[in-house]
Every structure is written in structure tokens, then in C-alpha cells.
Amino acid sequence: MATINLVDLKKNYGSVPAVKGINLSVKDGELIVLVGPSGCGKSTLLRMVAGLESVTSGRIEIAGRDVVKAEPAERDIAMVFQNYALYPHMTVRQNLEYGLKNRGTPREEIDRRVKEAADILEIGPMLDRKPRQLSGGQRQRVAMGRAIVREPAAFLFDEPLSNLDAKLRVQMRVEIRKLQRRLKTTSLYVTHDQLEAMTLADRLVVMNNGLVEQLGTPTEVYDRPATLFVAGFIGSPPMNLLSLESIAGAPGFEGLNLPDGTDVIGIRPDQLVLDQPTGQNLALAASVELLEPIGGESHLHVRLTGSNQAVILSVPGRPDIAEGAAVTLYARPADLHPFNRESGRRTDTAVANP
Amino acid sequence: MQTKRTIFPNKLLPYLLLAPQLAVTLIFFIWPAVQAVKSSFEREDPFGFKTTFIWFDNYKRLFADPTYLNSVGKTAVFAVSVTLLAMSVSLLLAVSVNRVLRTNRLYTTLLVWPYAVAPVVVGILWWFMFNPSIGIAPYLLRGLGINWNHRIDGSHAMLLVIIAASWKQISYNFLFFVAGLQSVPQSLTEAAAIDGAGPFKRFWTIVFPLLSPTTFFLLIVNINYAMFDTFGIIDATTSGGPAQATNILVYKVYADGFLGLNIGSSAAQSVVLMLIVIALTAIQFRYIERRVQY
Numbered sequence: 001m002a003t004i005n006l007v008d009l010k011k012n013y014g015s016v017p018a019v020k021g022i023n024l025s026v027k028d029g030e031l032i033v034l035v036g037p038s039g040c041g042k043s044t045l046l047r048m049v050a051g052l053e054s055v056t057s058g059r060i061e062i063a064g065r066d067v068v069k070a071e072p073a074e075r076d077i078a079m080v081f082q083n084y085a086l087y088p089h090m091t092v093r094q095n096l097e098y099g100l101k102n103r104g105t106p107r108e109e110i111d112r113r114v115k116e117a118a119d120i121l122e123i124g125p126m127l128d129r130k131p132r133q134l135s136g137g138q139r140q141r142v143a144m145g146r147a148i149v150r151e152p153a154a155f156l157f158d159e160p161l162s163n164l165d166a167k168l169r170v171q172m173r174v175e176i177r178k179l180q181r182r183l184k185t186t187s188l189y190v191t192h193d194q195l196e197a198m199t200l201a202d203r204l205v206v207m208n209n210g211l212v213e214q215l216g217t218p219t220e221v222y223d224r225p226a227t228l229f230v231a232g233f234i235g236s237p238p239m240n241l242l243s244l245e246s247i248a249g250a251p252g253f254e255g256l257n258l259p260d261g262t263d264v265i266g267i268r269p270d271q272l273v274l275d276q277p278t279g280q281n282l283a284l285a286a287s288v289e290l291l292e293p294i295g296g297e298s299h300l301h302v303r304l305t306g307s308n309q310a311v312i313l314s315v316p317g318r319p320d321i322a323e324g325a326a327v328t329l330y331a332r333p334a335d336l337h338p339f340n341r342e343s344g345r346r347t348d349t350a351v352a353n354p
Numbered sequence: 355m356q357t358k359r360t361i362f363p364n365k366l367l368p369y370l371l372l373a374p375q376l377a378v379t380l381i382f383f384i385w386p387a388v389q390a391v392k393s394s395f396e397r398e399d400p401f402g403f404k405t406t407f408i409w410f411d412n413y414k415r416l417f418a419d420p421t422y423l424n425s426v427g428k429t430a431v432f433a434v435s436v437t438l439l440a441m442s443v444s445l446l447l448a449v450s451v452n453r454v455l456r457t458n459r460l461y462t463t464l465l466v467w468p469y470a471v472a473p474v475v476v477g478i479l480w481w482f483m484f485n486p487s488i489g490i491a492p493y494l495l496r497g498l499g500i501n502w503n504h505r506i507d508g509s510h511a512m513l514l515v516i517i518a519a520s521w522k523q524i525s526y527n528f529l530f531f532v533a534g535l536q537s538v539p540q541s542l543t544e545a546a547a548i549d550g551a552g553p554f555k556r557f558w559t560i561v562f563p564l565l566s567p568t569t570f571f572l573l574i575v576n577i578n579y580a581m582f583d584t585f586g587i588i589d590a591t592t593s594g595g596p597a598q599a600t601n602i603l604v605y606k607v608y609a610d611g612f613l614g615l616n617i618g619s620s621a622a623q624s625v626v627l628m629l630i631v632i633a634l635t636a637i638q639f640r641y642i643e644r645r646v647q648y
Contacts, residue, residue, distance in 0.1 A: 052544050073550040085541035089563045098559075099549035146549075 002063035002076070002153035002186050003028050004049065009058035011044055011210075018044045020210035021058070026154075029184040031177075035197035036207035037233070043158060045207075046190045050079050050156050063153050073102075078147035079156040082163060084139045086131040092142050093127040096149050117145040120179065137168045144179070155180070157189040161196060173199060194234050198222065206230045224337070228344045231266045231337060237299060237312045239266045239337070246307030252282040258338050259347040266337035269299070272313035272329045282336070284329040286311060293318050302327060387628070393621035412622035421598055422606070422623070428512070429602040433580040435516045440523040440576055441569070447524070448531030449557065462532060469525035473583065477590025480518035504592060508599030511592045515600050518591055519584045526579075527572050534568035535561065574638045578631060603627050 004026040011019040019041040026032050034042040047053040049060055051072035060068050067075045078099075086095050096117060100110045118124040121141045131139055140160065147155055160176070161169045177200055180187055191197050197204055198218045206213040206221060206229070213233075214226040225231035231239045244263045247253060258265075276283070286302040289310075300313050300321065313329060321327065338347045362368050394412055396405045416422050451461045468476070484491045484504060492502035504511040538561050546556045562569075585604050588594060594601035594609055601609065604627065611620025 050544075050548060052547070072544070072547045073552075077548065079545070079548050081541045081545060083539065083541055085539065085545040087542060087546075087560060098546070098551075102550035102555065146545075150549075 003061075004154055004186060004188065005059070005061040006045075006049070007059040007061070009045070009048065009060065010056045011041070011048060011053065012056045018210055019048070022210075022212060024205060024212070024215070026186055026188065028186055030202045031180050031187040031189060031200060032203050032205060033189045033191060033197040033201035034205045034207055035191055035194055035233075036213075038192055040207045041210040042190045042192075042207050046079075046156055046158055046188055049075075049154075049188060050077060051075050076153040077156055078150045078152040078154075079158065080143050080147050080160040082159040084131075084143040084160075084163075086139060086142055086146070088131050091128050091130055092123060092134070092145075095131070095142060096127075096145050099146065099150050113149045113151070117148045120148065120182075121145050136164050137172065140164060140168075140172055144176070148179075148183070153186065155185050155187040157187065157191075159191055160189075161191070162193070169196075176200065194236065198234070206233060208233075224346070225266070226346055228264065228266075228339050228341070231339065235268060237269050237314065239268050240272070240311045240313075241266050241339070242304075242309055242311070243307070243341075246304055246309045247282065247284060249306070250282055250284050252280060252333075255280050256282065256333050256336065258336075261340045261343075262338035262347045264339040264341050266339060267311075267331050267335060269312045269314045271335040272311070272331050274313075274315060274319070274327055274329065276328075276330050277332065279332070281330045281332060284311075284331070286327055286329055288321055288323055288325045288327055290323060291319070291321055300327075302329070390621045390624050390628075393617055394625045396621075397618045408618075412618045413626075416619060416622050416626070421601075424598055425601050425603055425606045428598070428600065429581060429604075431512065432516060432519075432584075432600070432602050433577055436519045436523065436580040436584070437573065437576040439516060440520040441527055441572055443520065444524045444527035445531050445569075447528050448535055449561075451528075451532060452535045462529075465528050466525045468522055469529075471522065473522065473586030474590045476518055476522045477587040480514060480521070480587075481591045484514050504596075506596055508596055511596055511600045515584070515588055515591050518587050519580060522587065523576060523579055527576065530568050530572055531565070534565045538564045570638065570641075574635060577634060581627070581631065603630075 004024075006022050006024040009019060009022045010017070022045060024032070034045060036042050044053055048055050049062075051067070051070060051074075055068050058068075059066055062075055062077065087098065090098065093114060096114045097110055100113065105113075114127075115124075118127060121144060123138065123141050123145060126134060126138060126142070131142065134142065140163075143160065157176070161172055164172060173196055176189075189200060191200075201218050203216060204218050204221050205215050208229050214221055214230045216226075221230060221234055225234060225239070228241065232241060242265045244258075244265060247265060285305040287305060288300060288302050290301040292299040292301070297314050297316050298318050300315055300319075302311050302313070303309065304311060305326075311329065339345065340347050393405075395407055395409060397408045397411065398405045447465060451458055451465070454461060471479075483489050484502065486492050486503040486505060495502045502510055504514045542560055542564070543556050546560045551559060581602070582604055584602070585608065588600055588602060588605045589608075592600045594605045603623065607620050607623045607627065610616045610623065614620075
């Protein structure tokens with residue numbers, strides 16, 4: 001149980017800045033997901049918190065204590081690595097015990113905690129096996145077990161699910177979430193998978209180029225992306241970002257009342273519809289390029305008439321639309337996200353639309 | 355691991371392709387070995403006119419000969435010391451180099467050089483350095499009150515050949531240890547660091563066990579090296595002396611056969627040596643298969 005505070009944290013590799021000043025405070029028991037494209041500095045940030053990477057400047061406080069100069073062992077954290085980093089020459093039990101033995105935990109206490117962790121993670125029958133005799137999912141559980149038995153102030157997860165196949169990943173994602181809810185341990189979780197980020201996070205930190213682009217709950221970030229980068233990164237398929245000129249002549253454009261400085265409009269694929277809704281709408285003429293059925297819904301790839309800009313919309317079911325057909329896309333004014341290309345930021349205020 | 359199989363349409367072609375290697379093996383390895391076994395059962399008269407087949411007489415004499423038994427003892431001391439010294443120093447160097455990030459390559463290159471030096475040259479180098487009349491080492495040792503003279507002191511001589519032989523082998527071991535250390539994933543040491551293990555504990559509980567395949571491989575190589583490939587060093591440094599103090603088995607084979615011209619005994623010795631190495635290797639490989647897996 002602890003809070004984590006990062007104050008103006010920076011990291012340079014030689015003259016190359018990797019992390020350019022991060023401020024973040026993680027509340028007690030909260031799960032914060034750091035998400036961003038590869039090379040955005042999210043793993044470096046996590047490794048700095050773990051003590052595996054030196055800090056160029058700034059402060060890291062875990063449970064109110066400045067740990068910038070502390071050894072990894074002194075920080076009272078546990079980390080789950082991408083490749084699990086299980087000790088291959090030790091049995092599962094020895095893997096779990098290793099950290100406790102190093103800290104001189106009494107034998108009965110070790111046995112109790114190992115049993116407890118094994119029960120939680122259902123790895124009891126595997127305790128006497130070596131890691132190489134386990135499947136990917138089982139190794140993942142052992143790696144989690146090794147973190148749990150320590151009963152640390154915070155868990156750090158470094159892309160723990162990226163080595164698993166898609167089905168197992170979804171399953172383990174749910175388990176991690178349940179486990180974290182149950183143990184209420186403060187957690188930092190790094191991933192490049194935005195779906196993982198959206199589903200796991202209490203709060204989400206979207207990072208790009210060593211800086212925080214946006215911090216908020218998953219719904220806040222999805223509903224009101226603060227920057228063009230976030231708008232394009234979060235959501236699948238990504239948000240359509242249309243230049244103002246390409247829609248300027250469309251019916252309903254006059255009534256939009258866009259804020260000053262807007263030159264890009266973002267529209268989520270699921271907020272574009274083919275049937276005209278009631279009320280005032282923006283109507284865009286387009287021609288269909290491709291229809292991708294993906295099960296319950298379909299992705300319709302179209303090009304706007306005139307500007308020739310590519311747009312994706314997701315439509316329910318499997319509509320009977322031929323390629324090349326002319327369609328009209330409708331969007332409610334409230335669903336439009338106005339941005340300024342130069343600054344990369346939203347042009348409307350932080351207050352949410354109704 | 356899946357092996358790649360090639361199907362030859364012609365039955366003769368594969369044998370033809372193997373022929374050069376087979377010829378080399380037969381002429382330079384198998385044939386001399388057979389000759390050695392053969393002469394170990396024979397005795398030659400002093401003028402080389404006739405040889406008599408004498409069964410195990412050469413072997414019987416050998417094991418009753420105190421100088422031979424002395425040589426066995428010296429070989430054991432020499433082989434164990436060289437192996438331990440060469441391996442521990444090279445492991446220490448490899449771990450140190452592995453910790454240095456930027457100049458890693460430079461150190462590796464420099465530390466490999468001794469391996470390129472011929473054994474005789476190694477022997478002469480150390481002979482010079484420890485030469486009681488002109489060497490730098492005895493001069494320095496005198497300052498510490500040690501009167502170094504490997505020409506008259508057997509243990510000094512043994513120490514000298516051990517150091518010289520180890521020095522040459524360190525490069526080889528070092529290369530393998532560096533490669534072995536690099537194959538231990540960084541994340542394991544990081545996980546151990548988070549698990550509260552200090553640098554020493556991390557090394558002995560995580561890195562060293564994972565290095566064991568390399569260590570066992572080097573153990574075999576080093577023992578074989580010390581017993582067989584150190585002839586040049588011994589010959590150039592002490593020539594087996596003083597008073598048999600550094601007369602290890604492989605040197606005695608040479609001394610008895612080519613200097614003493616006792617071909618029968620020399621052949622018997624080399625057969626014994628051959629058996630020792632076969633046995634050692636077999637034991638070690640079996641041990642490895644049982645022990646070194648994780």
C-alpha cells in the first residue's frame with residue numbers, strides 16, 4: 001500500500017533525451033497504465049521507478065520516501081518482466097522463495113506466502129517443476145506469483161502480456177485486473193497495446209516522445225482526447241482526422257460553431273452513421289472503397305467526394321453496400337473533436353460537451 | 355533440433371567427399387595410436403636390430419618405477435593447479451569485462467592476445483622473467499625476502515610452469531566465459547536485484563549456475579590442455595627439472611622415448627596417458643549430462 005510520485009523526472013542517454021520531464025502521482029491502490037508507441041520512453045520510465053535505470057534529474061517517491069538513490073531491492077517494489085525473467089535453474093517454488101529468502105523471511109512465513117500465492121494463481125501443482133516445463137501462460141502466472149509473495153508497496157508491469165497469444169492475453173488481462181482489485185496494490189503497468197490499456201487502467205497515461213500527452217481515466221481519454229496524437233493513438237480503428245477544407249462545403253457545416261483556431265476535425269468511426277439522425281447534422285458525401293466485415297460490425301472504408309480524403313466508419317452488422325457506391329455520412333456536431341494542427345491540441349475547452 | 359538431411363543419388367559420392375578427412379584422421383591419428391599400442395608391447399634391443407614381443411612387461415615395470423609414480427603425482431598437482439588458476443582468473447576477468455560497457459571490446463581483444471603466442475615462446479617469456487640471474491621477478495622477490503631459484507628449488511619450478519601454462523590458457527577460457535556471460539539474460543540479474551540479492555549473491559545464485567555448461571566444458575578442455583598441450587612450456591622453461599620436479603607425464607613420454615631412447619616404455623606411458631584422458635572425458639561428459647541442465 002503506497003503512493004508513487006514522480007516529480008519532473010528526466011532521463012538522457014548521452015545527449016539524447018528519452019524521458020523529458022514527467023510528473024505523475026499514483027494514488028494508493030490505483031492501477032496506472034503507461035501507454036504509447038515504442039520508443040516513447042514508457043519502459044525507461046518504469047525501469048527508473050524500479051531502480052534499474054539511473055535518473056538524470058527529478059524525484060521518485062514511493063510511499064513518501066525519495067528513492068532516486070536507493071537500490072532496486074530497497075524500493076519495496078516487485079516487477080513482472082516482459083520475458084518473465086524466471087530463474088531457469090530453480091523450481092517454481094524456489095523462484096517464488098528467492099526474494100523472501102534474500103530478505104531473511106522466517107521459514108513458516110515463506111511457506112505461508114508461497115502457498116497463498118499458489119492458491120490465488122492456481123499454480124500449486126506446478127511448484128516443483130522447472131520454468132521450462134511450463135507453458136507461456138503458466139510462466140506468466142509464476143512471474144506474477146513472484147511479485148505477489150513479496151507483498152510489496154507497488155507492482156511494476158513491463159508489457160507482461162506481450163509474449164502470450166491473443167486468446168491467453170485477454171484471459172490474463174482479466175486475471176491481472178481481478179488480482180489487482182483484490183490485493184489493492186498500487187501498480188504501474190506499461191503496454192503498447194491500447195486495448196489492454198483501456199481495459200486495465202484506473203487512469204491512463206498516454207506518452208509520446210518522452211512526454212505525457214494526456215492523463216485521465218480511459219473514458220476521458222477516449223471521449224475527449226487532448227491532443228491529435230492521443231486522438232490518433234487511442235481507439236481502433238483510429239479516429240478520422242479531417243482537415244477543415246475537406247468538409248468546409250458540406251451541408252450542416254455552417255451551423256457547427258467551431259472554436260477559433262480549429263483546422264482539423266476528428267470523428268470516431270463509430271460516430272459516423274449512414275442513416276440521417278434527427279436534429280442538425282454534418283453531412284459528408286463519399287464513395288465506398290472497401291467493406292471489411294469483422295463479425296458483429298463492419299468497417300467501411302470510404303473517400304470523401306471532392307477532397308478525396310480517406311475515412312473509416314464502423315457500421316453495425318453487414319450492410320449490403322457495393323464498392324464504388326455513393327453514400328452520405330452523418331455526424332452529430334457534439335461528436336466532433338476540434339483540433340489545431342500547429343499546436344496539436346484541442347481547440348475547445350476542457351469542459352465536456354453534453 | 356532437426357537435422358538437415360541430404361540425399362546423395364550416388365552411393366560413392368558421400369564416401370569420396372569424406373575421404374580427405376578420413377585420410378587425415380587415419381594417417382595422422384589412428385595409425386600412430388595403433389603404432390604406440392603395438393610398441394608398448396615390445397622391447398627393442400640396444401642396436402635396433404630386433405624387437406621382441408613381451409606382453410605387459412613394459413607396463414609392469416612402469417608401475418613399479420618410482421620416477422613414474424612421482425611423475426603421476428606431479429601431473430596431478432600441475433593439472434589441478436593450472437585448471438583452477440586458469441579458470442578462476444579468466445572468470446574474474448570475464449565478469450569484470452562484462453560489467454564495463456564502453457571499453458568492453460578493447461579489453462576482450464587485448465586479453466585474447468596471449469592465446470596467439472606459441473607455447474614455447476610462452477615458456478621462454480616466463481623463463482626470462484623468472485630467470486634467477488637476469489629476470490625481473492626474482493629481483494623483485496628478493497626485495498620481499500624470497501630467494502627465487504627454480505633451477506634448484508622444485509616447488510619454485512612447479513610454480514613457474516603452473517603460472518606460465520595458466521597464463522596461456524586464460525585467454526581461451528576468458529573468451530568462452532565472456533560468451534557464456536552474455537548469454538545470461540540481463541533481465542534475470544535485474545529480477546534478482548529487485549528480489550533483494552546483492553551483486554555477489556546474484557553472481558553465485560543466478561549467473562554462475564547458468565554458466566555451468568560453459569564451466570564444465572572448460573573444465574574438460576583445461577584438464578586436457580594441462581596434461582597434453584603443455585609440453586612446449588615445460589620444455590622451454592624447466593625441461594622437467596630440477597630433479598624430476600616438473601616432469602609431468604607428457605614430458606616424460608618425450609624424455610624417455612626420444613632422449614632416453616626407451617621406445618617400449620615411452621609407448622606404454624603414452625597409452626596410459628591416452629586411457630586417462632579417455633576416462634576423464636567419458637566421466638565428465640556423463641556427469642555433465644546428468645548435472646548441467648535446467
